[in-house]
Amino acid sequence: MLRPMPPALTLLLWTSAMLITPCAFAEAADHSLPSVAVSVDGLRSFGTSGKAVYPFTEGDKTEATLFEHEGKGCLTHMWFGGNWPNYERQRIRVYVDGEETASIDMELFLGHGIGFKDDFGPWGTKRIGKTGQPSGIYNTYRIPFGKSVRVTAQLHPGDTKNKRFWYIIRGVENLTVQFSGVRLPDNARLKLYKLENYAAQTLEEFDMCNTKRPGMLYMVTVAAKAGRSHTYLESCVRAYIDGAAEPMLLSSGLEDYFLGTYFFNRGMYHNEVAGLTHMNKQDHSFSAYRFHEEDPIFFNKGLRLTLRCGEEIGNQRHNKRTQRWKAPPTTYTTYVWIYEW
Incomplete structure (x- = not known):
């Protein structure tokens, strides 16, 4: 048999509920996110x-x-x-x-x-x-x-x-500058590395940037054009971190790096991480951007970031044989943004 709740207990529960603020609910729902204290002093x-x-x-x-x-x-x-x-x-x-x-x-x-x-x-x-x-x-x-x-x-x-x-x-x-819960050092400075109108030959691997300083890769833009075909989009983006002889592969293809697929077969898009800003199938040109705010790439002794005109890759975990995609000579302009300190 259910009995009515005593008035004093009802008041206590009601008062406790009022003390659970909307912020408390938000914190409970968002408990997985890191808490970053930000002072407004001096701003x-x-x-x-x-x-x-x-x-x-x-x-x-x-x-x-x-x-x-x-x-x-x-x-x-x-x-x-x-x-x-x-x-x-x-x-x-x-x-x-x-x-x-x-x-x-x-x-x-x-x-x-x-x-x-x-x-x-x-x-x-x-x-x-x-x-x-x-x-x-x-x-x-x-x-x-x-x-x-x-x-x-x-x-x-x-x-x-x-x-x-x-x-x-x-x-x-x-x-201060903060990304992914990490506050960058006070001496961090944003630097732009450019490669403009570079004519790459078939299967050539070339540098988009090569810095010896510690830092964080922030943003990459690539604009490219070939005389025929978009085969240059087969290129994997490679990061040689801290002078490493072997790279970390940042993508399984150039359009994949910009979060596209199958040579951008769905056309233009723009989101917080990456976007396709130009695509012309007649003259085989494209441009795209990629941010690394939520996908940070840090290094302590330098970063060499490269592309290849086409692709040559082998000895992968699930495919040991060497594969090649030969792209025609392609002209590239690349912008690489890096926070260095």
Whole structure:
């Protein structure tokens, strides 16, 4: 026989339930995620924007300073707008801590994972995107600096007249950089390694980057084009970590590295980890980006990252024989972003 609950006990249970906050429920449901304490002490936002400005006073001879800031911090956002031929190929440079040569020197579209001036849009992720046609390019790259930062823009060679330009640049003083629950060292700096218009021969293995410093691989963009066929997509991406003679295979094919399959047979896509930003079956060209925020690759004594024009591989666990896929000579442009310290 059921008996009514005493009023005092009912009140106690009701009061206890009220003390279990929504945050407590969220913590219980998300107990597998690492807890990262973030202090707001010393954090202070900074930034600027330019609306319909004309910064390129001498055309392509002008490297226009869009923004500069003194102190310690991290860039967190950039957005760019404009509409003129070769807008996509203007150069954006980021100088940190007074360096004379910019550690980040990128063509606008390639710096956001887009090759061959592909104007497809809108699309976007938390880190990069293209929201308009034309322009509307943005990123939320974390670009740390210790003393100062300066961001510049320069027109593509041959653009001799000034252009009307829009931009937004923002950051936070004393903000640290963290990925996958790991806080990067305070002296970590984001560096861009470029290989531009490299003509690779059949089965040639070539470097996309080769650094001797410790760090973390952050992002890779590849834009490639061959005279016939997409066979170059058979290439495995190889990482030689800390001077190793044998590589760690990062993929079972180039489209696989960018999370595609069967030569990207389903067409364009964009997600937080990877995306296909250009595909042309007529001229056998493609471009794609890949982030390593949630799939971190760390190294202590350096990283050599390579591609092959086609593929030659053997002595695998489940297939010992040597296999070859011979791609025709292919032209590559690659951007490899690395945090080094």
